[in-house]
Structures are given as structure tokens and as C-alpha cells.
Amino acid sequence: GESVGLHLPTLSVQEGDNSIINCAYSNSASDYFIWYKQESGKGPQFIIDIRSNMDKRQGQRVTVLLNKTVKHLSLQIAATQPGDSAVYFCAENPPGNQFYFGTGTSLTVIP
Amino acid sequence: KAGVTQTPRYLIKTRGQQVTLSCSPISGHRSVSWYQQTPGQGLQFLFEYFSETQRNKGNFPGRFSGRQFSNSRSEMNVSTLELGDSALYLCASSLVTGTAYEQYFGPGTRLTVT
Numbered sequence: 001g002e003s004v005g006l007h008l009p010t011l012s013v014q015e016g017d018n019s020i021i022n023c024a025y026s027n028s029a030s031d032y033f034i035w036y037k038q039e040s041g042k043g044p045q046f047i048i049d050i051r052s053n054m055d056k057r058q059g060q061r062v063t064v065l066l067n068k069t070v071k072h073l074s075l076q077i078a079a080t081q082p083g084d085s086a087v088y089f090c091a092e093n094p095p096g097n098q099f100y101f102g103t104g105t106s107l108t109v110i111p
Numbered sequence: 112k113a114g115v116t117q118t119p120r121y122l123i124k125t126r127g128q129q130v131t132l133s134c135s136p137i138s139g140h141r142s143v144s145w146y147q148q149t150p151g152q153g154l155q156f157l158f159e160y161f162s163e164t165q166r167n168k169g170n171f172p173g174r175f176s177g178r179q180f181s182n183s184r185s186e187m188n189v190s191t192l193e194l195g196d197s198a199l200y201l202c203a204s205s206l207v208t209g210t211a212y213e214q215y216f217g218p219g220t221r222l223t224v225t
Contacts, residue, residue, distance in 0.1 A: 034213065034214065035217070042218055042219075043115075043117075043201050043216035043217050043218045043219045044154075044201070044216045045216070046213055046214070046215055046216075049213060091156065091214075097167065098156045098159060098169070099144070099156070099203075099214060100143065100156070101146075101153060101192045102153075103152040103153050104153065
């Protein structure tokens with residue numbers, strides 16, 4: 001049937017807990033990935049990236065894991081804070097091509 | 112350094128009119144991509160410009176066009192606006208094209224077509 005709108009996966013976590021947001025990508029040739037955070041009324045904000053020659057990359061309070069075998073990305077946020085509430089997107093980049101974006105996950109942090 | 116800027120931030124137009132949106136990339140960035148974001152379709156790629164040349168194009172009708180100037184600033188134009196064109200239009204800039212480099216977004220232009 002015809003899609004009437006995106007149904008974003010949602011995740012609710014308690015403040016201070018760790019969050020894990022998952023993303024399945026589609027192109028096995030994609031060699032670069034970015035996680036973005038988008039707050040209401042704003043443009044997507046770059047969080048962290050990873051290249052396909054890596055399995056894991058850490059930033060400040062965030063870690064991205066890449067599993068190329070099953071074409072899966074995850075974003076882990078440590079000690080989640082209310083300011084982390086937003087929609088999170090993953091983006092994949094096949095070589096020489098545009099970025100393709102996932103539908104996003106809405107994260108709500110409960111104080 | 113300054114981020115990606117987009118003007119105007121908000122726009123209300125009537126069906127049948129045309130609109131031009133502007134994007135200034137991060138200083139030194141030569142690639143500019145445009146996206147349409149709607150609740151129904153998510154983030155959809157419109158086109159990418161690099162060194163004043165369109166490098167990639169998404170699956171949008173010819174009413175959507177763009178260009179890039181020698182200073183890397185870019186504009187996109189939508190002619191004969193339809194109600195379905197109401198969306199957040201996002202511009203993203205990157206240092207280079209065709210390879211794995213960070214892409215940074217602007218705040219977007221919210222277009223409402225009535």
C-alpha cells in the first residue's frame with residue numbers, strides 16, 4: 001500500500017542511562033557513514049563519522065559501531081542527557097555518490 | 112569559522128509562483144548539496160554542485176533547479192510551486208566531492224506553499 005508518512009522508531013531512555021540507536025544501511029559498497037542529530041526546527045548536526053575500514057570509532061560520549069557483514073550501524077550515547085533528545089539519522093555514502101539517509105530514530109530522554 | 116548559512120529561513124508562497132533559496136557553504140568548502148525534508152518522505156537528495164557544475168541529481172522534476180557561483184555559494188529554484196513542495200529545504204557543504212568527507216548542514220529554509 002501507499003505510505004502515508006514515516007513512522008519514526010522511537011526510543012525513550014532515563015537520564016543518565018546509555019542509549020543505543022540502530023541503523024541498517026542498504027549499499028554494501030558504501031564506504032563512509034555519518035550520524036546526524038536533528039533537533040526540532042533545526043538542520044541536522046554532524047555528530048560522528050566512520051569509514052568502512054574501521055569497526056568502531058569513539059567521540060565525546062558517543063561511539064559508532066559498524067558491522068559490514070550485516071550492513072548495520074549503531075550509535076551509542078553514554079550517560080544520556082535531556083539535551084540529547086532529538087531525531088538521529090544515519091547517512092551512507094557509496095564511493096563517488098551522494099549521501100543516502102535513513103528515516104531516523106526519535107530519542108526522548110526522561111529526566 | 113562560520114557554518115553553513117541559508118536564506119531566507121522562512122518563506123510563504125502561493126501555488127504557481129516560483130522561489131529562489133540561497134546557501135553559503137562553510138569557507139573553503141566547494142561542494143554544496145541540496146535536500147528536501149518532509150514528514151512523509153524524510154530527507155531526499157535534490158542535487159549536488161561542485162566547482163559550479165552539477166555533479167549528482169536526485170529524482171525530482173525539472174521544476175527544481177540549481178546553480179553554483181564561483182565563490183561556491185549556491186542557489187536553488189523551484190518554479191510553478193505546488194502544495195506538495197512545502198518542506199524544509201536543507202543545504203549541506205563539504206570540502207570536496209566524490210569521496211568520504213564530512214558534510215555539514217545549514218539550518219534550512221522552511222517553505223510553505225498555500
